[in-house]
Amino acid sequence: MSKRELLFLQCSVIFRKGSKNLNNHILSNRLAQVASFVPEQARLADIGSDHAYLPVYLVATGKISYAIAGEVAPGPLKAAIAQIKKYGYTGKIIPRLADGLAAIQPEDRIDTITIAGMGGLLTSDILTNGQADGFLSTRERLILQPNNHEQELRHWLTRNHYKIYDEQLVKDQGKFYEIIVADYQKSDSYTMKELYFGPILMQKKSSIFQEKWQKELQTKQKILNNLQKAYERPEAKIAEINKEVAWIKEVLA
Structure with missing residues (x-):
């Protein structure tokens, strides 16, 4: 220690x-x-x-x-x-x-x-x-x-x-x-x-880091799902969140 x-x-x-x-x-x-x-x-x-x-x-x-x-x-x-x-x-x-x-x-x-x-x-x-x-x-x-x-x-x-x-x-x-x-x-x-x-934090990948980003991933996936169902799809925002979701999945892998 x-x-x-x-x-x-x-x-x-x-x-x-x-x-x-x-x-x-x-x-x-x-x-x-x-x-x-x-x-x-x-x-x-x-x-x-x-x-x-x-x-x-x-x-x-x-x-x-x-x-x-x-x-x-x-x-x-x-x-x-x-x-x-x-x-x-x-x-x-x-x-x-x-x-x-x-x-x-x-x-x-x-x-x-x-x-x-x-x-x-x-x-x-x-x-x-x-x-x-x-x-x-x-x-x-x-x-x-x-x-x-x-x-x-x-x-x-x-x-x-x-x-x-x-x-x-x-x-x-x-x-x-x-x-x-x-x-x-x-x-x-x-x-x-x-x-x-x-x-x-990316290097340490502590258990708290994993917990935080698992929750963030769930939140972003819900937001993404709602945006994709919108009458006027905000394509730029969807692309941004898709990128973040991909990053989170990669870091948590």
């Missing part, structure tokens, strides 16, 4: 077991997997921090000692501030009210960015705006967990010269979540099929 896999198991249960500071907090399987990808002693910016659960856990376990918890609205920011104060991490986790990567300041020396629990299109917009405004350089590791539109997010990464170094598919409360870890590297490229499934 790798060090990262061991950390994932530890952070999945540590809050259930309890500690003097964290006995009431449970890190979800989804966020536990995100946490396992954060490098040791990273300087983290957690964008859309959701009560600062992730940075609180990472500081509590000693994996990091500095983080920004960015929120775009006052209500979530207030919740993050309360969580940080509750566990005594004022000064180690800095809450900031800002739109996306504008939460990052040069003196933070951020080297890792996590964006978890948002749509893939919104995540892409946050990264695009961060580039345009100078908050995203080429130095940060990106750890992204989109709730949907994963393929579009991978397209953004490859268009902007990021290499996908790792991926993980996790099932949490009956839903599937993909986690994408990327670093800037100009020389890499991917096929359309790799961007669709995830280049690393």
Whole structure:
């Protein structure tokens, strides 16, 4: 078992077991997997921090000692501030009210960015705006967990010269979540099929991967059947779904 896999198991249960500071907090399987990808002693910016659960856990376990918890609205920011104060991490986790990567300041020396629990299109917009405004350089590791539109997010990464170094598919409360870890590297490229499934996920072909795409196959076959019965057949859409069905069958074979 790798060090990262061991950390994932530890952070999945540590809050259930309890500690003097964290006995009431449970890190979800989804966020536990995100946490396992954060490098040791990273300087983290957690964008859309959701009560600062992730940075609180990472500081509590000693994996990091500095983080920004960015929120775009006052209500979530207030919740993050309360969580940080509750566990005594004022000064180690800095809450900031800002739109996306504008939460990052040069003196933070951020080297890792996590964006978890948002749509893939919104995540892409946050990264695009961060580039345009100078908050995203080429130095940060990106750890992204989109709730949907994963393929579009991978397209953004490859268009902007990021290499996908790792991926993980996790099932949490009956839903599937993909986690994408990327670093800037100009020389890499991917096929359309790799961007669709995830280049690393295709290699791993975990049991969760198989489960997810078996369900996707059934869904697409039902959609295809309905489209083929339509009075005015949308031929372009039918061709697109036929291609995806063929890809899924090939990957599952």
